[in-house]
Amino acid sequence: MDALFYTLHDFLLHSKSITYMMMGAVLIGLLLFWLFLSGRDEKKRTF
Amino acid sequence: MPQETAQVNKSIFTPFNVIAGMIIFCGLIITVLRFTGGLGAVTNLDDNNPWGIWIGFDLLCGVALAAGGYVTSASCYIFGLKRFHSAVRPAILTAFLGYALVVMALHYDVGRPWRLPYPIFLSPGTTSLLFEVGLCVFLYLTVLFIEFSPAALEWLGLKKIRNLVVRLTLVLTIFGVILSTLHQSSLGALYMIAPSKLHPLWYSGYLPVFFFVSSVFAGLSMVIFEGSLAHRHLHHKMDETHLEESAGVALGFGKAAAFVMMGYVGVKFIGIAMDNNWHYLATGWGLWFLLELIGFVVVPAFMYAIAARDRNLRLVRWASILAVLGVVLNRLNISVVAFNWHLPSADRYFPSWMEIAISLFIVTIGVVVYRFVTTRMPIFYEHPDYEH
Amino acid sequence: MGISRRQFLGWLGAAGAGATAVSRAEAASNKQFDGYPGSFGILHDTTRCIGCRKCEEACNKVNELPAPEQPFDDLSVLDKTRRTRSDVFTVVNQFQKEDSQLPVFVKKQCNHCLEPACASACFVRALRKVKTGAVIYDESLCVGCRYCMVACPFNIPAYEYNEAITPRVTKCTMCHPRIEKGLLPGCVESCPKEALAFGTRERLLKTARRRIQKYPNAYIDHIYGEQEMGGTSWLTISGTHFSEIGMREDLGTQTASSFTAGPLAAVPVVVALWPVLLTGIYAISKRKDKIADEERIHAVAQTVADANEEMQVKLAKMKDSMAKEKEAAINLEVKRALEEAAKEAAESQQASEEAGSETPKEEK
Ligand code: SF4
Ligand code: SF4
Ligand code: SF4
Numbered sequence: 001m002d003a004l005f006y007t008l009h010d011f012l013l014h015s016k017s018i019t020y021m022m023m024g025a026v027l028i029g030l031l032l033f034w035l036f037l038s039g040r041d042e043k044k045r046t047f
Numbered sequence: 048m049p050q051e052t053a054q055v056n057k058s059i060f061t062p063f064n065v066i067a068g069m070i071i072f073c074g075l076i077i078t079v080l081r082f083t084g085g086l087g088a089v090t091n092l093d094d095n096n097p098w099g100i101w102i103g104f105d106l107l108c109g110v111a112l113a114a115g116g117y118v119t120s121a122s123c124y125i126f127g128l129k130r131f132h133s134a135v136r137p138a139i140l141t142a143f144l145g146y147a148l149v150v151m152a153l154h155y156d157v158g159r160p161w162r163l164p165y166p167i168f169l170s171p172g173t174t175s176l177l178f179e180v181g182l183c184v185f186l187y188l189t190v191l192f193i194e195f196s197p198a199a200l201e202w203l204g205l206k207k208i209r210n211l212v213v214r215l216t217l218v219l220t221i222f223g224v225i226l227s228t229l230h231q232s233s234l235g236a237l238y239m240i241a242p243s244k245l246h247p248l249w250y251s252g253y254l255p256v257f258f259f260v261s262s263v264f265a266g267l268s269m270v271i272f273e274g275s276l277a278h279r280h281l282h283h284k285m286d287e288t289h290l291e292e293s294a295g296v297a298l299g300f301g302k303a304a305a306f307v308m309m310g311y312v313g314v315k316f317i318g319i320a321m322d323n324n325w326h327y328l329a330t331g332w333g334l335w336f337l338l339e340l341i342g343f344v345v346v347p348a349f350m351y352a353i354a355a356r357d358r359n360l361r362l363v364r365w366a367s368i369l370a371v372l373g374v375v376l377n378r379l380n381i382s383v384v385a386f387n388w389h390l391p392s393a394d395r396y397f398p399s400w401m402e403i404a405i406s407l408f409i410v411t412i413g414v415v416v417y418r419f420v421t422t423r424m425p426i427f428y429e430h431p432d433y434e435h
Numbered sequence: 436m437g438i439s440r441r442q443f444l445g446w447l448g449a450a451g452a453g454a455t456a457v458s459r460a461e462a463a464s465n466k467q468f469d470g471y472p473g474s475f476g477i478l479h480d481t482t483r484c485i486g487c488r489k490c491e492e493a494c495n496k497v498n499e500l501p502a503p504e505q506p507f508d509d510l511s512v513l514d515k516t517r518r519t520r521s522d523v524f525t526v527v528n529q530f531q532k533e534d535s536q537l538p539v540f541v542k543k544q545c546n547h548c549l550e551p552a553c554a555s556a557c558f559v560r561a562l563r564k565v566k567t568g569a570v571i572y573d574e575s576l577c578v579g580c581r582y583c584m585v586a587c588p589f590n591i592p593a594y595e596y597n598e599a600i601t602p603r604v605t606k607c608t609m610c611h612p613r614i615e616k617g618l619l620p621g622c623v624e625s626c627p628k629e630a631l632a633f634g635t636r637e638r639l640l641k642t643a644r645r646r647i648q649k650y651p652n653a654y655i656d657h658i659y660g661e662q663e664m665g666g667t668s669w670l671t672i673s674g675t676h677f678s679e680i681g682m683r684e685d686l687g688t689q690t691a692s693s694f695t696a697g698p699l700a701a702v703p704v705v706v707a708l709w710p711v712l713l714t715g716i717y718a719i720s721k722r723k724d725k726i727a728d729e730e731r732i733h734a735v736a737q738t739v740a741d742a743n744e745e746m747q748v749k750l751a752k753m754k755d756s757m758a759k760e761k762e763a764a765i766n767l768e769v770k771r772a773l774e775e776a777a778k779e780a781a782e783s784q785q786a787s788e789e790a791g792s793e794t795p796k797e798e799k
Binding site for chain 3: 092175241254
Binding site for chain 2: 016027031
């Protein structure tokens with residue numbers, strides 16, 4: 001991978017683009033994990 | 048029972064309709080001018096002042112005043128303050144309309160509006176705070192649309208989809224709060240790239256914090272303000288629950304706003320202390336700054352406080368007007384008044400009447416659509432088929 | 436300091452070689468960014484500038500801009516301080532010093548920042564710093580939001596406000612297309628006084644320093660653009676304080692990206708932690724509701740239970756008393772029955788004595 005940057009701007013552009021994608025992943029991940037975490041509670045509550 | 052429209056025999060030439068019609072007519076003409084002659088034909092913008100009131104008022108104030116949506120739904124669904132439930136729908140509706148109009152206003156302001164999807168889909172400039180704002184506004188508008196859709200679906204009688212959407216409420220609310228936190232604060236952060244242009248009293252490393260905190264009380268005040276307007280004009284559309292809860296909503300929100308506002312005043316002064324800008328307070332700019340902060344934040348905060356203690360509904364409503372004006376003043380100060388403060392007065396910007404007319408035009412469209420929706424869809428009352 | 440074409444092409448080659456050499460040395464570092472190695476710049480020496488506006492003319496020509504209202508040899512234009520416009524990429528301004536008769540002329544154009552504020556602000560990457568040192572603009576991406584104009588600390592980019600369909604942001608390109616072709620920037624080429632010099636930025640810095648050292652009385656000991664806003668490719672030296680010739684001295688040395696780094700860094704943190712916080716608050720409020728609910732249910736159950744018990748006691752008492760009453764009644768009954776029976780018996784005895792039959796007993 002070409003991870004060589006001559007300007008701070010290019011570096012930020014690269015790292016922020018990845019960060020933005022991470023944000024999406026983190027959001028979805030947290031949602032799924034919460035569903036997993038509280039999966040049993042739900043059952044208990046409904047019966 | 049409130050399903051039927053009340054204006055049966057009324058003539059369509061009510062004062063409201065006539066004025067609104069005139070403004071919309073003017074707006075349409077200016078719209079044609081704008082898109083055939085370019086920005087130069089209708090605005091006073093120039094190379095030194097690239098952003099005028101279409102950004103300062105339509106975007107900054109529009110977004111701040113539409114904060115009622117996330118504030119109300121968060122207090123009801125996340126903080127569990129169920130007694131505010133009847134305030135959620137009107138707040139979501141205004142927020143949705145507000146954001147839709149902000150996006151509409153942006154189409155006037157940017158040079159090539161058909162390229163507005165570019166930053167998100169074609170060539171994201173992720174180092175820009177404007178990218179952050181754009182992405183969040185786009186996503187939040189979608190969220191608001193989904194949050195609002197149950198009212199429309201109930202009106203249309205689509206039960207199944209409606210129930211599905213309602214089940215998503217919590218996720219949507221949390222997502223909405225995240226997005227709102229981000230873009231409300233990023234709107235302030237937009238100006239952080241230009242420390243050399245914004246007056247030091249308004250420029251601060253805390254700009255995003257200021258914008259976020261002020262959006263909270265802007266949203267709360269706006270809910271109160273709209274509530275009082277709606278009470279005067281749409282009373283017949285409200286059901287028992289709404290009428291019963293509305294006084295509690297106004298007083299509760301006023302109390303919350305008062306405290307948030309005081310926190311805001313505190314953090315504003317901390318901002319001055321951080322940059323050691325005290326000496327500016329003794330200048331003309333300082334007086335203007337203090338007027339904004341004391342006259343339009345501290346005063347309404349105390350009005351709210353007194354009103355909450357005395358359970359005085361009228362005072363809460365007056366305070367909300369002052370607080371809303373204060374937020375508008377703050378946004379205009381940052382985007383127009385204190386921006387480019389170092390330039391000689393000949394190079395400063397003042398909006399043209401057509402810019403003001405377009406801003407009015409957009410607000411008017413908002414009011415008209417709001418009336419259309421609230422007189423038809425279950426906003427101020429619960430749909431008889433879906434009461435819980 | 437004239438530059439021959441051969442010399443110039445030599446630099447181009449050197450710049451390329453320099454680029455590869457440095458890239459290896461710094462490949463591992465993502466902490467410090469020194470810009471494109473060997474990139475070009477332009478040095479403007481205001482002490483040499485005579486305000487002839489030849490550079491303006493050349494710029495107008497090489498960029499194929501519309502002819503101005505007043506011709507370029509009309510120097511009365513200099514009476515007013517001007518800024519760059521959508522059809523004027525560079526202007527020469529005249530400043531009158533108080534203590535001398537001679538005016539100072541300063542050329543103004545995009546400074547081609549090493550870390551351009553405009554590029555950092557652009558949300559579609561329409562502005563870029565490139566290898567040659569130029570900051571260039573891509574019209575095909577620009578949305579026309581004009582945030583770059585808000586961001587530029589030198590107030591350089593201009594906008595075609597009167598264009599309805601295809602308005603562009605315009606600014607000096609450092610003649611990037613010409614540099615790529617091996618040509619000098621138009622303004623540099625046309626300057627009759629060598630007030631403009633083209634070369635690699637490092638070299639120009641050295642030249643500037645040499646001049647300042649050699650004529651310390653003629654120059655202010657400062658190279659404008661060496662540090663301003665993190666450094667610019669366009670450098671200016673002057674015999675007058677820069678703030679007196681329309682160049683801001685209060686911009687500081689921080690790059691534009693550093694102003695927005697904080698809020699940008701906060702964004703992902705909010706995205707990752709807000710859901711945790713908000714879900715937490717939700718769970719707590721829900722739990723509270725649940726506990727309140729349970730307490731209420733419990734309380735109701737308690738009252739019901741209490742009520743039941745009381746009822747039981749009452750019932751028992753009632754039963755008791757009823758039983759007693761009944762007993763009493765039965766006793767009475769029995770007594771009466773017995774008496775009756777006795778009486779009857781006596782009667783029947785009498786009767787049986789007559790008929791010899793049994794007495795029928797009444798059941799209750
Ligand atoms: S001077 Fe302004 S327009 Fe030129 S590169 Fe720097 S920030 Fe961009
Ligand atoms: S006006 Fe064009 S170049 Fe400037 S920031 Fe907006 S999209 Fe980028
Ligand atoms: S470098 Fe080219 S575009 Fe820039 S001022 Fe000189 S001639 Fe004009």
